[in-house]
Amino acid sequence: MSPWPDSWYRHSSPPGAAAAAMAGDITCDVCVVGAGYTGLSAALTLAERGYDVAVVEAEQVGWGASGRNGGQLISGYNKSVSAIARMSGPDDARRLWALAEEAKALLVGRVERHGIACDLRWGYIYAAARPRHRAGLLTQLRDAEALGYDRLRLLEGADLRALMASPRYGSGLEDGGSGHLHPLAYAQGLARAARAAGARLYENTPALAIDTGAAPTVTTPRGRVRARFLVLAGNAYLGDLAPPLARTLVPIVTYMLATVPLGAERATALLPADHAVSDTNAGLHYFRRSRDHRLLFGGGVNFANRSTADARPKLTRALVHCFPQLAGVGVDHFWHGSVGMTVSRLPQLGRLSPTAYFAHGYSGHGVALTGICGQLLAEAISGQAERFDVFARLPHRSFVGSPWRVPLLRLASLWYRLRDLL
Numbered sequence: 001m002s003p004w005p006d007s008w009y010r011h012s013s014p015p016g017a018a019a020a021a022m023a024g025d026i027t028c029d030v031c032v033v034g035a036g037y038t039g040l041s042a043a044l045t046l047a048e049r050g051y052d053v054a055v056v057e058a059e060q061v062g063w064g065a066s067g068r069n070g071g072q073l074i075s076g077y078n079k080s081v082s083a084i085a086r087m088s089g090p091d092d093a094r095r096l097w098a099l100a101e102e103a104k105a106l107l108v109g110r111v112e113r114h115g116i117a118c119d120l121r122w123g124y125i126y127a128a129a130r131p132r133h134r135a136g137l138l139t140q141l142r143d144a145e146a147l148g149y150d151r152l153r154l155l156e157g158a159d160l161r162a163l164m165a166s167p168r169y170g171s172g173l174e175d176g177g178s179g180h181l182h183p184l185a186y187a188q189g190l191a192r193a194a195r196a197a198g199a200r201l202y203e204n205t206p207a208l209a210i211d212t213g214a215a216p217t218v219t220t221p222r223g224r225v226r227a228r229f230l231v232l233a234g235n236a237y238l239g240d241l242a243p244p245l246a247r248t249l250v251p252i253v254t255y256m257l258a259t260v261p262l263g264a265e266r267a268t269a270l271l272p273a274d275h276a277v278s279d280t281n282a283g284l285h286y287f288r289r290s291r292d293h294r295l296l297f298g299g300g301v302n303f304a305n306r307s308t309a310d311a312r313p314k315l316t317r318a319l320v321h322c323f324p325q326l327a328g329v330g331v332d333h334f335w336h337g338s339v340g341m342t343v344s345r346l347p348q349l350g351r352l353s354p355t356a357y358f359a360h361g362y363s364g365h366g367v368a369l370t371g372i373c374g375q376l377l378a379e380a381i382s383g384q385a386e387r388f389d390v391f392a393r394l395p396h397r398s399f400v401g402s403p404w405r406v407p408l409l410r411l412a413s414l415w416y417r418l419r420d421l422l
């Protein structure tokens with residue numbers, strides 16, 4: 001069992017009801033590997049449709065990215081709709097946008113229906129980290145308007161600073177249809193809903209090996225699962241369990257900190273209307289207020305997928321660069337996690353075989369997209385794959401393999417840092 005990260009989330013959310021580890025062999029219709037948002041969403045939808053579902057989780061619910069992320073519920077993808085249209089045509093780009101919108105509605109519906117207390121709030125700003133990034137914001141605004149989405153507005157100068165007391169940003173795109181939530185509480189709520197719908201959950205049960213043939217099996221330390229279908233939902237934490245998937249995904253480390261409680265007045269002055277913010281740099285920074293009046297601040301990506309000793313002081317310096325009024329502020333919690341990044345920066349959904357399905361690689365947009373992608377996995381297993389195939393036909397390009405992978409990723413990291421600086 002690996003330790004939990006020292007995240008503010010872990011300290012501010014009561015532990016979910018623990019599930020026992022699997023002991024002995026079992027059979028089920030669908031075995032889901034991984035109890036993050038993707039696996040839990042697939043399990044919930046399948047259980048609601050009457051499937052016998054078993055979820056095996058190597059650690060505990062939400063231990064992966066789902067329990068330690070920035071909590072930002074963001075419209076669309078980590079790529080503009082016009083860029084998606086250039087890659088996959090205007091019709092699929094429109095379908096993908098509609099699915100991303102449905103993702104937010106699905107999340108809200110589940111939070112309401114299952115009474116998930118996860119502090120869901122609305123309001124988000126995509127802030128231009130450089131003056132030249134303003135053009136990208138305008139592209140996004142035009143794309144959204146062309147799709148009939150009218151929740152965006154461009155903010156500049158004093159209008160922006162009225163919502164975000166940072167001298168670092170000159171313009172930003174406010175999105176009233178994006179927001180933020182407590183990520184671990186949301187994961188635990190999904191797990192409760194899936195179990196209430198009949199899914200069996202086994203924590204501390206790593207899948208050690210899988211067979212994706214006609215009679216799929218999952219081998220765990222104390223028993224084997226025999227299923228009709230497998231869902232692989234380990235994302236950036238799946239490792240080499242399915243080598244073809246590992247080649248199409250790069251796990252990238254990003255860091256977060258939680259300041260000491262600032263008091264209601266000081267915290268509110270930073271983000272008066274309680275927006276979540278992320279910026280346009282490749283090594284982006286993202287932040288928001290917590291309900292106990294801290295600033296939760298993240299960023300500092302590490303493309304070589306390892307944490308480094310200087311990450312904490314670097315992130316603290318970045319915090320003060322954004323908010324000079326926080327110079328010298330105490331930091332109570334610091335943690336990191338892995339984001340699953342794809343070459344296209346779009347999620348990848350697909351089949352390893354007729355019985356083994358996967359979804360991963362949300363590239364920093366998983367809080368919203370995982371819910372719908374989990375549902376699409378369930379739809380495909382139920383025999384309705386039209387919407388699943390909109391994602392499945394996106395190109396799944398591989399990253400370069402060993403021994404060049406790590407040196408090249410370091411080089412990429414340097415290149416992006418240089419680009420952010422210029």
Ligand SMILES: Cc1cc2nc3c(=O)[nH]c(=O)nc-3n(C[C@H](O)[C@H](O)[C@H](O)COP(=O)(O)OP(=O)(O)OC[C@H]3O[C@@H](n4cnc5c(N)ncnc54)[C@H](O)[C@@H]3O)c2cc1C
Binds near residue numbers: 038208
């Ligand atoms: C620090 C950080 C900040 C982020 N901020 C944001 C944000 O603000 N907004 C946003 O939209 N996205 C954000 N993301 C990304 C988002 O968190 C992810 O896209 C999303 O949580 C992915 O969910 P998942 O269920 O696919 O994967 P995970 O939540 O990572 O779940 C995978 C699970 O599978 C389990 N597992 C892996 N291998 C095995 C195995 N062999 N056997 C059994 N279990 C296994 C793991 O233990 C893990 O619990 C952030 C990510 C990080 C790390």
